[in-house]
Amino acid sequence: MSERELTIAELGHRGDGIAPTDHGAVYVAGALPGEVVTASVADGRAKNPIFKSLSPDRITPVCRHFETCGGCTVQHLAPAPYLAWKRTLVEKALRDRGIETDVSDTVSATAGGRRRAVFTATRAGRHTLLGYHEKSSHRLVDIKECPILDPAIAQAVNGLKSLVSEILPRKGEARLTVLNTTAGLDVAIDKADKAYERKIPALSQKTIELDLARLSINGEVLLEVRPPMLDMDGIGLAAAPGGFTQATLAAEDALSKRVLEAVGKAKTVADLFSGAGTFALRLARQANVHAVEGDAAAIAAFDKALRKPQGLKKVSYERRDLFRRPLVLEELEPFDAVVFDPPRAGAQAQAELLAQSSVKTIVAVSCNPATFARDVRLLLDGGYTLQSVTPVDQFLYSPHIEVVGVLIRE
Structure with a gap:
């Protein structure tokens, strides 16, 4: 060559x-x-x-692991062009679907804001490695620092490494999902050694020493010292072990603000792919809300949050796989507004039905500009007008971006 x-x-x-x-x-x-x-x-x-x-x-990258770690790809780009690039990712995805529209400036995330992190751990001889995979590789970077993390998680890395070393499988990798809550760190370890029961005393002791709120292993809560609570704008929510949560609090607030503003004075709102209620709990302060989610643990957390008096309007919910069973036209008819925030695969089946509905306002939230653009295209073809598109950057230094789109039926 x-x-x-x-x-x-x-x-x-x-x-x-x-x-x-x-x-x-x-x-x-x-x-x-x-x-x-x-x-x-x-x-x-x-x-x-x-x-x-x-x-x-x-610019000079802020992390010593930048050259090898696969987590951050654009740490060497200055802030202004970096945020502009994030906006172009959304603009290009929309253009690819024939959608020409103004895209707002990217709402910035901040370093040290990631309250939820997913680590990989594995054995290397007698040592334990904990961190992220190298770029285009299965090798693991044993991190010494991570500037995007919430300080509470960053400071616990060595302790987490000691904790997971007790139950690593002989071959392969374990995964740690760590969430910083108002009660401390919630740690969920998956793919641990199946015989971890014999290590329960040692694991319990380390949980106390690290002052964790809760430790779960392979889907089972091993020890809960304090309920790992999240503050949903004044409403307490006990997080599901390893469950989905917006990665940064700043982004959650930014997304929620735009959802609430878009819904406005709607009296009845459906929150689809609602998770544990990030939007639904906030929306219920101003409207009657029906939340729909397929994950059982998320629905259970939502139900538990509703059991305490919160001064909310009428709230209902159902567990339902919206990929297989989207809400049909008759079910959509009662709602003035619909919010949907699906996984990366998007909400094509639901968007197709929404495009035929009479819902006045639709708020589309997505972590994938490509599927966001596809779903918006369906709604536009159904007669909706795209009012605004806002990128929200909660995945600092990475190519990932959240998007909020507001559509109305004239």
Whole structure:
């Protein structure tokens, strides 16, 4: 392979620099727009690039693991162009579906804000490694720091490593989901050694020493010292072990604010893919709410939160797989507004039915611009008007972005 000079024109959706050539686009890891590199090229990717000129937007990464860790891909990009790039990811996804619309500036996340983190742990001889996988590799980076984490989680990393070392499988990896709650850290370990029961005394002791709120292993709550509570705008919610929670509190507040503003004075609201009630509990302060969610643990947490008097309006809920059984037209008819926040796969089946409905306001929330654009396209084709699109960045330094879209039927 001969060396070639490549000029980076743009950032791709995964954070790689893209250089157009006569033979197609070449992806250059770590390169920024305007930079020039020389590199050999194989299968559309630059190998061992040598930088001949650097962008003025390049900054020094804040983490020692940046070169190897696969968690952060754009830590070397200055804040303003970084946020602009996040917006272009949403704009491009919409254009790919033929949607031309103004996209608001990206709502920024902050370093040290990740209250929920998922770590991988494995054995390396007599040592335990805990961290994230390397870029394009199954090897694990044993992290010494992580600037995106909530300080309470970052400070507990060594203790978590000691904890999981007790129950690592002989082969393979374990996964730790760590959530910082108002009562302390909630730790859920999956894929632990199936014979972990014989380590219960040691695990319980370490849980106390680390001052964890709760420890769960392979789906079973081993020890709950204090209920791991989340504050949903003044409403207490006990988190489900390893359950879904918005990754940063700042992003949760930003998303909720936009959902509440969009719903406005609607009297009846359906919250679809409602999780444990991030939006539903807040919406119920101003409207009657029906929440629909497929996960049993999330519904149980939501039900428990409702059992305490909160001054809410009428709230109902049901456990239902909306991928297989979306709400049909007759079920949608009573609602003035519908909010949906599905997993990355989106809500195609539900969007198809919403497009035929008479619901006045629809708020689409998504962590995947591609499926967001697909679902919005369905609603537009059904006669809805797209009022606003706002990117919310709760996945700092990564290619991931949350989106809130507001649609109305004129």
